[in-house]
Amino acid sequence: MGCRNSSLEKKISLEESSNKGTLDAQSEPEVKEERPPLTDRQKQLLRDSWKIVQADIYKVGVVMFLKLFEKYPDVQDIFIPYRGQTLDELGNCDRLREHGLQVMRTVEKVIARLDKPENMEALLFILGQKHVMFNTKVDYMDLIGPQFILAIKPTFKNDWTIELEEAWSDFFKLVTFIMKEAMVF
Ligand code: HEM
Numbered sequence: 412m413g414c415r416n417s418s419l420e421k422k423i424s425l426e427e428s429s430n431k432g433t434l435d436a437q438s439e440p441e442v443k444e445e446r447p448p449l450t451d452r453q454k455q456l457l458r459d460s461w462k463i464v465q466a467d468i469y470k471v472g473v474v475m476f477l478k479l480f481e482k483y484p485d486v487q488d489i490f491i492p493y494r495g496q497t498l499d500e501l502g503n504c505d506r507l508r509e510h511g512l513q514v515m516r517t518v519e520k521v522i523a524r525l526d527k528p529e530n531m532e533a534l535l536f537i538l539g540q541k542h543v544m545f546n547t548k549v550d551y552m553d554l555i556g557p558q559f560i561l562a563i564k565p566t567f568k569n570d571w572t573i574e575l576e577e578a579w580s581d582f583f584k585l586v587t588f589i590m591k592e593a594m595v596f
Contacts, residue, residue, distance in 0.1 A: 447585050453578040454525045460575060461522050464563050468519075472511020475562040477502060479554060486551050514555070521586055532589055539593025549594050556583025 449457070464471060477498050480487040487493050492506050501507050517538065524531035542552075560579050564571050 446588055447581050449525065449578070449581055449585060453581060456575055456578040457522055457525065457582055460563075460567070460579075461519070463566060465519070467566060468515040469508065469512065471559070471562045471566075472515045473502060473508055475514070475555070475558045476507055476511050478558040478561055482558070483551075483554055486554065489546055489548075489551070514559075517586075518559075518582075521582075535586060535589035536593040539590030542590060543594050547594075549591050552587040552591050552594075553584075556580055556587065559583060 480493070480501065481498055487496075487501075490506070490510070493501060493504070496504065517534070520534055521531055524534065556579070560576060560583075563579070564576075567575070
């Protein structure tokens with residue numbers, strides 16, 4: 412099963428370059444023991460900014476994964492069809508776009524469940540369990556939030572604030588915290 416090239420004419424490429432990262436002891440993300448809370452103000456910021464991100468979810472999903480693989484090439488190998496592909500090739504890959512969209516759709520569902528913690532938890536717990544079957548390592552989960560932030564930041568130009576960045580960072584910490592709970596047993 413290969414990674415088909417998309418027929419889309421527009422090729423998405425990385426806008427910024429970043430240093431490669433490794434998942435050694437020093438760079439391993441911190442695993443918090445407490446479930447990170449979101450304030451009402453953060454929830455409102457997330458809902459409002461999601462309306463803007465929503466218009467561009469296809470591109471954000473692809474850019475997010477390209478940035479992830481550029482910085483952490485090991486993660487690319489989890490996806491068997493992506494092995495040996497260059498970032499340029501992956502930018503046109505239907506399967507990559509599909510997973511990018513799957514993540515975005517999950518973000519959308521979690522935003523809709525911000526005040527329904529039990530529903531949110533059920534959704535993310537099942538998704539976490541599935542990722543065990545997808546051979547995703549627990550530590551990889553923490554890598555995605557920062558790349559999502561890098562992917563959406565340019566859309567907001569001067570409207571981007573530290574408060575908004577913290578809201579999205581805490582959002583992904585919560586999402587991946589619940590997914591990781593399902594992955595560790
Ligand atoms: C670096 C972290 C992650 C890795 C390595 C990873 C890996 C995978 C893999 C291998 C699949 C199987 C489908 C495919 O091969 O394309 C998959 C499916 C999926 N992933 Fe991820 N994933 C990651 C993070 C996430 C996150 C953070 C979310 C949501 C917020 C997510 C949402 C999904 C969804 C919704 C599916 C489809 C599940 C289904 O088939 O029902 N993934 N992921």
